[in-house]
Amino acid sequence: MERDFIKDLGYLGFTMRLKRLSDALIHSGRKLYKDLDLEIEPNMFSVFKLLEDRGSTSITEIAEAIGMAHPSVIAITNKMIAKDLIYADKDSEDSRKKVLNLTQKGRDKSTEYNAIWEIGNSAMHKELNDLNALEFLEQLEQVFEKKDFRQYLLKEMSQDMEIVQDNDLYHADFYALNIEWLKKYFYVEDYDETVLSNPKKYIVDEGGYLFYAKLNGKVVGTVALIQRDNGVYELSKMAVTDKFQGLRIGYKLMMACIDFTKKHKFNGLFLDSNTALEPAINLYRKVGFVEIPVPKDTPYERCNIRMELPLD
């Protein structure tokens, strides 16, 4: 038997090994059930135990209790209904709801199954108790689930996020991110389409600047400084992909613009926004913007608040 390569990968192989182990366990469980001609599959176990314990339970309640997506529960319970182990009733109060219960056959089988499960339980106990396996698993779950490991990784990665000012590259990303943002919060006005399709003409050539947030080489946010009056700039076209929340991409873009404004000694910096976008407004306030009166002549319908950055 060859050396196990995955083990040599250390923590990088951890996930794979966990999957391999759990797959193997589920597999051997299924094989055992099949060999013993028990008409049950490993994934039915939780549902069985839950209904034994609680009686009438709906599909989403089951999904919630056993920590699965509800379509998975539907698949499992449909099989169990087909095998006459459980039956479904309409809920008397909520006609959308199905409540599931063990049938008589299900309760009878329960005795048989519990005998096997009890043997499994005591075997696991005997082998795993010295390892404090349950306690360990609990801690693992906390590390990965509660802390949201994906988010955690992203935050680590975001330390390498860079804000770049570039007027020539990434125009396609500029368009895509802004349209995505507009579609999500408002709708695309004609003037948006015009400007976003041709940032060179409408922003750069008018003395403006384009900024991008880049994560791992990928553009994940944009903002533009657009010259309005001589030396007075509007901070606009702020758009951040919604795939990466919590990385403070917006904040970093703002700060880059403010630094740029100060460094180039612009005469003023303001922005137009909408009071419905509370998190954004809060961010603007946080970095120093203060509310000023809205003029009548803004080109966008969606703006109902104007803020400006007091410059020393």
Added chain:
Amino acid sequence: MERDFIKDLGYLGFTMRLKRLSDALIHSGRKLYKDLDLEIEPNMFSVFKLLEDRGSTSITEIAEAIGMAHPSVIAITNKMIAKDLIYADKDSEDSRKKVLNLTQKGRDKSTEYNAIWEIGNSAMHKELNDLNALEFLEQLEQVFEKKDFRQYLLKEMSQDMEIVQDNDLYHADFYALNIEWLKKYFYVEDYDETVLSNPKKYIVDEGGYLFYAKLNGKVVGTVALIQRDNGVYELSKMAVTDKFQGLRIGYKLMMACIDFTKKHKFNGLFLDSNTALEPAINLYRKVGFVEIPVPKDTPYERCNIRMELPLD
């Protein structure tokens, strides 16, 4: 958030929780790759690392090294070939073999991917090192893989295995198990079909006895004592399902027959077998049977050895 039902199940829920955790990790990994537009999927990771490390490797070598079934590896590597991350060459010495290697693009991507993986590695390290997670996983793997948990469970269950003598029930199992056994080791002779189809006429009514091994209510082995001369019995029709190896089912059936023979003070007990069935012959010797000459008139072609149990 409701109390987690699976956790209340203790060791019974261990497998489910392990699966849930590993599924969640793989899922969030895939999502992260997708969000970052990396054209890689979680299961490609091991293959990537292996080829980076070793260069030219064949499909079965990969499967062996990362602990997966070879069709899974084929699926993964086909996707990687389609993405031009690896390429396949015929082995120069063995024309059945394909050797896989990273392409130039694959090597280039490797840099990019390793940056992410390194962040993952250090994040995992930071979170898991205090838990001694790798060490723990190693121990878990040993408990479940090396010890073959299914086998372990079966052995626990086999303590409840019972050998029953019954001439009326289970004739269908008697037929099925013996035919299964014959098809596996020899072929079904006409006389087998005759006897097995009607054990009442050919065994019971001739003064014989049928024995069954029952595990968890299911018949998993048979044997018969068939009266030949007056009070002299042949031990025959020994058949054990090949689903449950290592439970000493054959041994227990043998011992039940021997006890029965002694209790009823039979005049003799012998059996016919074939020297090719070494494990069986060894078992017969172990419980006390000794070889005697083979007569010319046995009804079965497959027998080339006769053994008898010396009775006090």
Added chain:
DNA sequence: TATCTTTGTGTAGTTAACTACCTAATTATG
């Protein structure tokens, strides 16, 4: 009270592992 939002269930499509079986090439054996 009319409309919007949330909730409960269901379907379709994706991903990923497995076993069982197949063919062809290589190696072992009588």
Added chain:
DNA sequence: CATAATTAGGTAGTTAACTACACAAAGATA
């Protein structure tokens, strides 16, 4: 040296989870 057994790669079918979306009922809100 012919034939049998093993090995390498591949296909088909099974199981099981997920997300995304659809639709209807119930609840919230203007």
